[in-house]
Amino acid sequence: MGIRSGSEFVESLRDARTIYANGERVRDVTDYPPFRGIVATMASLYDLQHRRRDELTFPSPTTGEPVSASFILADTLEAAERRARAEEIRADHTFGLMGRMPDFCNAMVSDVVTARGYVGRREPRYGDNLQRYYEEVRDRDWCLTHTLVDPQIDRSRGPAEQDDPFAALRLVRETDSGLIVRGAKMLSTLAPFSNELWVGPFYPRRAGEEAYALCFAIPTATPGLKFICRETYDGGRSSFDRPLSSRFDEEDALAVFDDVLVPWERVFIHGDIEIFNGVLARTPGYAMLQGAIRGMVKLRFLAGLACHLADAIGRSALPQVQSQVGELVANAELVSGLIRAGTQEVTWGATRGTPHRSLAATLWVMIPQAQMRAAEVIRQLSGSGLIMTPTEKDFANPEIAGYLEKYLRGKDVSARDRVQLFKLAWDMIGEPFGSRQLQYEWFYSGDPNFTRSRFFRSPITRDFKAMVDRLLKPPGA
Ligand SMILES: Cc1cc2nc3c(=O)[nH]c(=O)nc-3n(C[C@H](O)[C@H](O)[C@H](O)COP(=O)(O)OP(=O)(O)OC[C@H]3O[C@@H](n4cnc5c(N)ncnc54)[C@H](O)[C@@H]3O)c2cc1C
Numbered sequence: 001m002g003i004r005s006g007s008e009f010v011e012s013l014r015d016a017r018t019i020y021a022n023g024e025r026v027r028d029v030t031d032y033p034p035f036r037g038i039v040a041t042m043a044s045l046y047d048l049q050h051r052r053r054d055e056l057t058f059p060s061p062t063t064g065e066p067v068s069a070s071f072i073l074a075d076t077l078e079a080a081e082r083r084a085r086a087e088e089i090r091a092d093h094t095f096g097l098m099g100r101m102p103d104f105c106n107a108m109v110s111d112v113v114t115a116r117g118y119v120g121r122r123e124p125r126y127g128d129n130l131q132r133y134y135e136e137v138r139d140r141d142w143c144l145t146h147t148l149v150d151p152q153i154d155r156s157r158g159p160a161e162q163d164d165p166f167a168a169l170r171l172v173r174e175t176d177s178g179l180i181v182r183g184a185k186m187l188s189t190l191a192p193f194s195n196e197l198w199v200g201p202f203y204p205r206r207a208g209e210e211a212y213a214l215c216f217a218i219p220t221a222t223p224g225l226k227f228i229c230r231e232t233y234d235g236g237r238s239s240f241d242r243p244l245s246s247r248f249d250e251e252d253a254l255a256v257f258d259d260v261l262v263p264w265e266r267v268f269i270h271g272d273i274e275i276f277n278g279v280l281a282r283t284p285g286y287a288m289l290q291g292a293i294r295g296m297v298k299l300r301f302l303a304g305l306a307c308h309l310a311d312a313i314g315r316s317a318l319p320q321v322q323s324q325v326g327e328l329v330a331n332a333e334l335v336s337g338l339i340r341a342g343t344q345e346v347t348w349g350a351t352r353g354t355p356h357r358s359l360a361a362t363l364w365v366m367i368p369q370a371q372m373r374a375a376e377v378i379r380q381l382s383g384s385g386l387i388m389t390p391t392e393k394d395f396a397n398p399e400i401a402g403y404l405e406k407y408l409r410g411k412d413v414s415a416r417d418r419v420q421l422f423k424l425a426w427d428m429i430g431e432p433f434g435s436r437q438l439q440y441e442w443f444y445s446g447d448p449n450f451t452r453s454r455f456f457r458s459p460i461t462r463d464f465k466a467m468v469d470r471l472l473k474p475p476g477a
Contacts, residue, residue, distance in 0.1 A: 002065030003057055004141040005050060006043030012143075012195055013039070015221040019192045019253075021229040029192045034232035037247045041094065042143070042193055045101060048093055049141075056086045060139050070106035070290065071138040073114060080347040083107075083286065084339065087293045096298025097248040099291075099440055100189040105144035105198060107290040109134050111283035112200070112268070118282050119268055119275060130268050133217055137196070145194035145220070147185035147255045148202035149446075150212075159212045169199065169257055170211040171271070178263040179270065181214065184256045189440075191227040191253040194220050199255075201269065202446060204277040213276040215269035216262045224260040227253035233433045240392040243424045245433040252436075284346045285356035288363050291444065292342055295367035296335040298441075302374035302428070303328035309382050309425055312418050314411035324377045331370040338362040357460070363444075364451035371441040375429045385422045386430065395419075 004012070010030050019026045026032045030039050049056045049068060057066035069086035072079050087103050094101055112119070113134035120127020137144065150159050150168035159168035166172075169183035185199060200215045218225065233249040234242070269276050306325045310316040316325075342359035379386065388408065395401055395416055410418035428434045445451055455461065 001140050002060065002063065002067055003049045003053075004046050006045075006047040009046040009141075009143065010039060010043050013193060016223075017192070017221040018226040019229065020226065021192070021232055021251075026192070033236055034234045034249075035192060035251070037234050037245075038249050038251065039193060041098075041247050042102075045090060045093060046141070048090065052089060055089055058082070060135075062135055063139055065139065067138045068103070068106055068141060070103040070286075071110050071134070073110060074284070074286070074347055077344060077347045080289075080343045083346075084289060084293060084343045087290050088297065091294040091297040094248060095301045096294050096296070097244060097301075097437070098250050099294065099444055100145065100250055101294070102143045102190075103290050104287060104294070105146050106137065107286040108146065108200075109137050109144065109198070111286045112279065114284055115279050115282040119279060121275070122272060123270075125264075126268050126270070129265055133266065133268070142195040143190070143193060144196045144198050144217075145188045145191045145253075146198040146200060147188040147191075148200055149186060151184050151186050151254070158206060158209060160209050168212055169214065169255075171214065172259060175261070178261050179214075179216070179267060180259050180261055181216075181257050182259050184254055186254045187252040188227060188255045189252045190250050191220065191255065192229060192251055196220060197222075197225065197255065201276045201279055203450070205273050207273060210271040210273060213269060213271055213273050214267075215276065215279075216267050218260065218262055218266055222260055224258040226256040226258065228256060229253045231432075233431070233436070238392050240420055241423060242427050242431065242433070243420070244427040245431060249433055281355075285342070285359050286346055288356060288359045288445075289339070289342050289346050292335065292339050292359060292362045292367065295363065295371070295441070295444075296332060296339055299328070299332040299335055299367070299370055299374060302371070302378065303332050305425055305428065306374065306378050306381065308421055309378065309385070312410040312413050312421055313383070313385055315381060321381055324381060328370075328374050328377055331366075331373065335362060335366060335370065338366065355458075357458075360451070361455070364448065364454075368442050368444065368448060372438065375434075375438055378425055378429055382422065382425055385418070386426050389419050389423045389426060 013030050014028055019029055029035050053066055056069055058069050058072055060067040069083055072083045074080035074083050090101065090103055113130050116127040116130045119130055153162055153167050166183045169181055169185050172180040172182045188197065196217055197220055198217045205213045230252050233245045237246060239246050303325065306328055310321050310325060315321045338358050342356065342362060345356040345359050390404060395404060405415045408415035408419055442448060
């Protein structure tokens with residue numbers, strides 16, 4: 001089949017999926033007003049693959065049809081750069097605002113399939129399942145959502161110690177057809193607009209949690225699988241009033257499993273704590289690379305926005321404003337350089353299984369901090385302009401339009417353009433859409449305390465300590 005068009009993607013969402021939003025069951029996600037904007041954005045991503053086929057696709061090794069470059073299993077630097085270039089083009093299309101555009105899960109499935117030998121080392125059929133699934137997702141151009149983390153409930157206890165053992169997703173029983181699972185997972189970004197759900201490992205499991213050590217994939221419309229969305233952010237306002245909420249709200253959902261059947265051919269890990277905990281460390285890091293590229297694009301967008309805001313109120317000549325905005329530009333450049341290093345790392349990872357240190361540092365430390373800093377700078381340099389943003393309808397009201405044109409204009413910019421710019425900034429950092437973006441960037445790669453402490457525990461920390469020892473106690477002293 002190969003790459004799909006936007007309309008094929010939209011059509012594929014009209015199935016028996018169970019989605020709840022704003023207190024109601026959404027029967028057709030493509031026709032639900034708060035979802036229309038994001039569905040159109042998603043469709044445009046699929047159409048983009050056709051328009052820029054040379055850069056965004058490669059021939060499927062199985063069918064020869066063009067398939068997304070985000071499935072390239074890169075074992076050379078050239079191939080990794082091809083992946084990275086395609087991911088940058090697609091992230092740029094959505095200004096880096098969609099953390100879970102389909103490229104992310106494509107990269108994640110590509111990551112895990114490279115570890116199929118490890119996944120199937122005790123039960124070879126699980127490794128085979130993975131290979132088949134990777135080919136299916138690639139060749140049918142499915143859109144995946146993923147969910148890795150247990151509901152928070154009581155984090156002082158593990159999933160097996162909660163009052164209700166089914167609070168987190170766990171195995172109920174095995175049958176001839178597959179596994180029956182029950183419980184919940186959160187979150188699942190993009191769930192209403194996906195064709196498949198991937199459930200996989202992330203935080204390590206402990207002995208005794210075997211029933212919770214699961215990795216599988218099922219269609220979004222599987223009986224018993226329900227997605228309960230958080231409140232939608234697109235309230236039907238115009239793209240002037242809410243330029244981002246109206247187009248890029250990718251949604252997040254709680255995934256509830258009411259005795260769901262996972263067919264055997266879709267099971268990848270089942271009860272094996274060692275493989276569950278070890279698999280991600282054996283992947284090349286394609287998903288990390290995609291995440292970092294997407295983050296870089298967004299940092300560029302935020303730096304550009306900060307520049308425009310300063311220009312619009314005539315503050316660009318001030319040294320402190322130049323210093324603040326310059327810091328944002330420098331952060332985007334830093335990440336860009338780190339991505340070049342990361343592109344090499346995924347190649348080395350694919351061929352030699354070495355760790356991807358600079359990619360991890362970029363994604364776990366640099367990007368979340370830089371996103372927070374960008375929001376802070378935008379807030380500080382905007383002043384009251386961020387708040388004094390009447391609506392599009394106010395500009396259309398002849399009783400007040402003249403006042404708005406006179407008092408809300410900026411330096412070399414009309415009032416309407418200036419207000420539109422500040423509305424964009426407010427949607428980016430102040431509205432529910434923007435606040436969620438900040439929360440998301442902080443937790444994008446998991447709990448920052450957990451991910452950063454991995455660096456603390458890594459062998460390189462011992463090397464750094466040894467340097468200090470060398471100064472204090474020189475050899476032979
Ligand atoms: C907008 C958004 C979208 C998301 N989308 C997805 C998705 O599509 N798929 C998916 O799988 N997940 C998704 N997630 C979930 C994400 O993976 C988790 O938020 C992340 O792993 C952190 O887990 P948690 O939210 O349960 O927080 P917790 O683990 O409960 O952490 C809460 C706080 O406790 C702190 N903490 C934890 N342990 C300690 C400790 N020992 N000492 C001190 N402090 C500690 C943490 O640092 C954090 O500040 C999404 C999250 C957000 C916010």
